[in-house]
Amino acid sequence: MVGYRSAMAAGTVLCLLVVSSSVQVSMVAAAAGARPPAMFVFGDSTLDVGNNNYLPGPGVPRANQPFYGIDFPGAVATGRFSNGYNIADYLAKSIGFPCSPPPYLSLAPSTGRLVQAAVSGGVSYASGGAGIFDSTNAGNNIPLSKQLEYFRSTKSQMVAKLGSGAANLLLAKSVFLFSVGSNDLFVFAVAEQKQNKSAAELKRDVATLYASLLSGYSAAVQELHALGARKLAVINVGLLGCVPAARLNDAAGACSGALNQLASGFDDALASMLAGLAARLRRPGFVYSLADYYGLSAATFDDPRAVGYTDIAGACCGGGRLGAEAPCLPNATVCANRDQHAFWDAVHPSQRGAMLTAQNFYDSRPGRYTAPINFKQLALTSL
Numbered sequence: 079m080v081g082y083r084s085a086m087a088a089g090t091v092l093c094l095l096v097v098s099s100s101v102q103v104s105m106v107a108a109a110a111g112a113r114p115p116a117m118f119v120f121g122d123s124t125l126d127v128g129n130n131n132y133l134p135g136p137g138v139p140r141a142n143q144p145f146y147g148i149d150f151p152g153a154v155a156t157g158r159f160s161n162g163y164n165i166a167d168y169l170a171k172s173i174g175f176p177c178s179p180p181p182y183l184s185l186a187p188s189t190g191r192l193v194q195a196a197v198s199g200g201v202s203y204a205s206g207g208a209g210i211f212d213s214t215n216a217g218n219n220i221p222l223s224k225q226l227e228y229f230r231s232t233k234s235q236m237v238a239k240l241g242s243g244a245a246n247l248l249l250a251k252s253v254f255l256f257s258v259g260s261n262d263l264f265v266f267a268v269a270e271q272k273q274n275k276s277a278a279e280l281k282r283d284v285a286t287l288y289a290s291l292l293s294g295y296s297a298a299v300q301e302l303h304a305l306g307a308r309k310l311a312v313i314n315v316g317l318l319g320c321v322p323a324a325r326l327n328d329a330a331g332a333c334s335g336a337l338n339q340l341a342s343g344f345d346d347a348l349a350s351m352l353a354g355l356a357a358r359l360r361r362p363g364f365v366y367s368l369a370d371y372y373g374l375s376a377a378t379f380d381d382p383r384a385v386g387y388t389d390i391a392g393a394c395c396g397g398g399r400l401g402a403e404a405p406c407l408p409n410a411t412v413c414a415n416r417d418q419h420a421f422w423d424a425v426h427p428s429q430r431g432a433m434l435t436a437q438n439f440y441d442s443r444p445g446r447y448t449a450p451i452n453f454k455q456l457a458l459t460s461l
């Protein structure tokens with residue numbers, strides 16, 4: 079732990095330093111229309127870069143101490159649920175930014191800093207533990223509805239500074255990134271497990287769940303569209319049943335088929351929802367890319383050695399069986415070969431997993447892990 083800095087501001091500073099050294103490059107890129115001006119990020123711990131560090135209360139999931147960030151520049155725990163960078167960072171890098179936009183709650187106290195961040199690369203509202211429902215892990219995260227409220231506030235401050243024409247133009251060219259839904263499904267699965275329901279009751283509950291989740295998701299997308307969002311990048315829910323914490327429920331450490339099925343059904347409903355919305359929102363413009371985290375994870379776990387993984391079942395940082403019985407805290411054990419692990423802790427991908435995921439979403443052949451276009455095509459679309 080020598081050399082470990084826990085100051086949460088340090089991570090932000092590191093990224094800003096890179097920003098200033100690449101200002102000219104990004105200005106050239108922007109002038110050529112090669113890169114969107116900003117990214118606005120919504121969702122859960124797969125994308126959170128530190129918002130939860132600013133939330134009060136002992137129940138808030140936080141990644142602000144070792145061994146989180148052990149492979150981040152300077153070995154700082156920034157609030158990312160990873161040993162280093164996360165998926166938001168690698169997607170931002172692919173698109174042409176130094177890393178993920180900074181957490182809203184690190185900026186919000188200063189209107190000047192908030193607007194400055196919004197126009198020079200974007201803002202992240204993502205929060206570990208958050209769901210589509212306000213009730214999901216309530217009180218311990220920024221739920222999607224609140225993330226949208228924070229975006230509304232960001233936009234009105236942008237409008238006050240830049241005027242509505244310039245603000246809307248910037249938003250129309252920006253990428254809006256989403257990864258949300260896993261936490262709602264986890265909470266549902268745990269609640270159902272405690273009850274003894276018949277197959278028919280369970281089936282009915284699942285149908286009701288999907289309908290409410292997709293209605294909330296759709297409302298969020300439509301509201302963003304009304305506020306000026308035009309380019310939407312959506313990551314679906316991954317193989318929830320194969321995270322180390324879910325494998326713990328099986329004596330042999332196998333994936334939970336029930337959880338995977340729950341995720342897969344949600345993903346099908348998400349795909350239809352987006353296709354339907356795209357048809358309706360064509361004017362004044364709406365383009366999206368849906369990334370198949372589920373399919374990519376399944377393909378990776380089918381042939382882990384193809385990408386150099388030696389462990390796809392256990393947590394690198396934790397304790398007990400599969401490394402998933404104890405949390406990733408300073409008393410945990412940490413694996414040495416972190417790049418060979420698919421999972422960093424009991425539920426989150428390793429930095430390398432995040433990098434490979436982002437790479438595939440960004441520029442794998444459209445139709446493989448993204449549809450109808452990949453994130454690169456989305457980023458380069460001009461409406």
Ligand SMILES: *[C@@H]1O[C@H](CO)[C@@H](O)[C@H](O)[C@H]1NC(C)=O
Nearest residue numbers: 271272273274275276277279
């Ligand atoms: C669950 O319900 C079934 C039938 O409805 C019953 O046979 C079984 O004993 C119940 N199990 C528990 C743990 O309550």
Ligand SMILES: *[C@@H]1O[C@H](CO)[C@@H](O)[C@H](O)[C@H]1NC(C)=O
Nearest residue numbers: 396397404405407409410411
């Ligand atoms: C570390 O401490 C926490 C409580 O502070 C405990 O829940 C956990 O089991 C401990 N981990 C190990 C590996 O002993």
